[in-house]
Amino acid sequence: MCYKNWMGRMVGALALLCLVSISVIxxxxxxxxKENLQAREEFQDNxxxxxxxxxxxxxxxxxxxxxxxRNIDHKEYEKLATCFFPKNFNADExxxxxxxxxxxxxxxxxxxxxxxxxxxxxxxxxxxVDATPFGRDVLKELADACHKYGIKLHFYxxxxxxxxxDYAPLGRTGHGTHRASDGDWNHYIDFxxxxxxxxxxxxxxxxxxxxDGLWDRDExxxxxxxxxxxxxxQYELIHxxxxxxxxxxNHHIDIIxxxxxxxFERDIPGQNLYGYSEQAISRLPLETCQTMNRTWGYNITxxxxxxxxxxxxxxxxxxxxxxxxxxxxxxxxxxxxxxEAIARMNAMxxxxxxxxxxxxxxxxxxxxxxxxxxTTQKRNKLYVHVLEPTKVLFLPYTGNKLLKAKCFANGKxxxxxxxxxxxxxxxxxxxxxxxxxxxxLNFKNEVK
Ligand code: GLC
Numbered sequence: 001m002c003y004k005n006w007m008g009r010m011v012g013a014l015a016l017l018c019l020v021s022i023s024v025i026x027x028x029x030x031x032x033x034k035e036n037l038q039a040r041e042e043f044q045d046n047x048x049x050x051x052x053x054x055x056x057x058x059x060x061x062x063x064x065x066x067x068x069x070r071n072i073d074h075k076e077y078e079k080l081a082t083c084f085f086p087k088n089f090n091a092d093e094x095x096x097x098x099x100x101x102x103x104x105x106x107x108x109x110x111x112x113x114x115x116x117x118x119x120x121x122x123x124x125x126x127x128x129v130d131a132t133p134f135g136r137d138v139l140k141e142l143a144d145a146c147h148k149y150g151i152k153l154h155f156y157x158x159x160x161x162x163x164x165x166d167y168a169p170l171g172r173t174g175h176g177t178h179r180a181s182d183g184d185w186n187h188y189i190d191f192x193x194x195x196x197x198x199x200x201x202x203x204x205x206x207x208x209x210x211x212d213g214l215w216d217r218d219e220x221x222x223x224x225x226x227x228x229x230x231x232x233x234q235y236e237l238i239h240x241x242x243x244x245x246x247x248x249x250n251h252h253i254d255i256i257x258x259x260x261x262x263x264f265e266r267d268i269p270g271q272n273l274y275g276y277s278e279q280a281i282s283r284l285p286l287e288t289c290q291t292m293n294r295t296w297g298y299n300i301t302x303x304x305x306x307x308x309x310x311x312x313x314x315x316x317x318x319x320x321x322x323x324x325x326x327x328x329x330x331x332x333x334x335x336x337x338x339x340e341a342i343a344r345m346n347a348m349x350x351x352x353x354x355x356x357x358x359x360x361x362x363x364x365x366x367x368x369x370x371x372x373x374x375t376t377q378k379r380n381k382l383y384v385h386v387l388e389p390t391k392v393l394f395l396p397y398t399g400n401k402l403l404k405a406k407c408f409a410n411g412k413x414x415x416x417x418x419x420x421x422x423x424x425x426x427x428x429x430x431x432x433x434x435x436x437x438x439x440x441l442n443f444k445n446e447v448k
Pocket of ligand 1: 265
């Protein structure tokens, strides 16, 4: 190699290194913009969103992991696209159902681990417009309906891919899908950046990008190291394209610089029932994602749904921890939301219609969650959510004069005594509620 050529390459490599380092430094010292901070507040005020896991896998009726679970060859799996025709899909109906549930945002799978894009992308023909007889960009239709009805739209985006050769080398999952996995990893990174650019350019304002799948890389292959995934420049790209778009990542580890929301999968922050929630609770806005039955994607035999009472109490408990609830629905392959899901969404909507004031716009209350229930707060009000009926309740909160205590549902006074150590509430016989007995406490000063 001649000296000049060699020098040229060195200079090129150095320039690239500088660019990468600048982007690393930029995100490591990430300072959210004013728009971003405001979006975080709005996100927290919204408290309740609907998660939608929808893709080709819905046709198999066994959840979104079916390709991995049944070791389906990726070429065979791709054939599902040729008969995907969700005849009854109606974006307006979905958004109206979400609104009726009292949810304020939707987070939908734009591309899950199976690698199929549910939107029109230039980066690969394997997408809902180019590869299916349906030929409609459902994300575009959903985006239009969301903007029309004032519902925020978030996009789930998988870092993991079970179908592409440039997802190389293989990760922990998807070994039975028979992709070559010998391609160029940098090509895969460029592919993802291309898609992210499309998602943040062609669908109007996007509330959040919700990443998932980072846990797929083995430790010896760089694990979840941001540099391994070129995460910083993806985060930077998102913030550049839409400063108010919040970055979330379901990696189950501590927050990585550049993220705006912290996610807890199937756990209220502080719990660890599923083994995904060992990470420290950060100061970022929090979100718990949870299923209504047991799976995320449509499962034809999974009829064990959580009860409306459980789900309402779950929303309240999540709010009591200062977190949002992202509750999942897995639409059917015909494009309809399952009737069981609609019934639960309606029940939550009915409850929120009456009690929304004690949830929306609140933050986790100063009185920490306890066996009897939780508290939420807004300005000089503390809402006491009694989830386990009791006759008396002691709240260890002092230093603020309690002016009034009333039953939120009917405005009738609740008897109280303010002591040096805290507040004692005593309830009349009819002051109880099987789901959530809400007491509104009005203080002289802001509750802190
Ligand atoms: C897990 C699953 C994935 C699902 C996600 C939702 O990461 O792998 O299928 O989309 O949880 O939280």
